[in-house]
Amino acid sequence: MNQKRPLIAVLTGAGISTDSGIPDYRGPQGLWRKDPSAEELVTIGPYRDDSTVRERAWRMRLETAEQAAEPNAGHRALVDLERSGLPLRVLTQNIDGLHQRAGLTARKVLELHGNVRETQCLSCRAVGSMPQALARVEAGEPDPDCRECGGILKPRIVMFGENLDQEVLGQADAIAKACDIFVAVGTSLQVYPVAALPQIAVEGGARLIVMNGEPTPFDEAAAEVIRGPISRALPELVRRLVTEGA
Numbered sequence: 001m002n003q004k005r006p007l008i009a010v011l012t013g014a015g016i017s018t019d020s021g022i023p024d025y026r027g028p029q030g031l032w033r034k035d036p037s038a039e040e041l042v043t044i045g046p047y048r049d050d051s052t053v054r055e056r057a058w059r060m061r062l063e064t065a066e067q068a069a070e071p072n073a074g075h076r077a078l079v080d081l082e083r084s085g086l087p088l089r090v091l092t093q094n095i096d097g098l099h100q101r102a103g104l105t106a107r108k109v110l111e112l113h114g115n116v117r118e119t120q121c122l123s124c125r126a127v128g129s130m131p132q133a134l135a136r137v138e139a140g141e142p143d144p145d146c147r148e149c150g151g152i153l154k155p156r157i158v159m160f161g162e163n164l165d166q167e168v169l170g171q172a173d174a175i176a177k178a179c180d181i182f183v184a185v186g187t188s189l190q191v192y193p194v195a196a197l198p199q200i201a202v203e204g205g206a207r208l209i210v211m212n213g214e215p216t217p218f219d220e221a222a223a224e225v226i227r228g229p230i231s232r233a234l235p236e237l238v239r240r241l242v243t244e245g246a
């Protein structure tokens, strides 16, 4: 019983949510990158400077919220991993909140690119509720402003042209350094600073497992590379990790 149980860090990207019907919006080959009129909606300059861009962005957000996606077997596998009692932290590039919807404890999920459950004011930084902002859009305010200061509201996500939150990134670095097993799931590992995390983990002595449909720059550094569809391969991997760690 004195044996230290391994700390498992799981980094998830768009690939874990595609089986929930959410396309890859943000990656190097993502939809936003291929459609300039869509990319504006999530790029800080046009969003801040042009109210018509914000109005389109709010309508897009309203339509997305109406077609809420459901977690899939990949998300549920990580809940099983948590319930096994093995120490777990999930670092996600996704803003869809599906890890928490699946039942993962919220404080174990670090959202590297923010989330769409909340809004944030560009002026006073006040955080608010996305459902409340969307209710105002539905009620006829095309571009709801900050209730505190009248500033511009945006979803609490990291837009193109913005840096990742330094505190969040610092926590991610610390988890990568401390973990014993680092699993990268459904992420191309091509965009820094998130792509530095598996490197930090390997340098800290962690075993790296890469699960992605396409090759990544870290496949050679990985102890194991898994290509299969994530909603099938991740439950299999979790069963194996639980058996090893128990």
Ligand code: ZN
Residues within 6 Å of the ligand: 121, 122, 123, 124, 125, 126, 146, 147, 148, 149, 150, 151
């Ligand atoms: Zn404000």
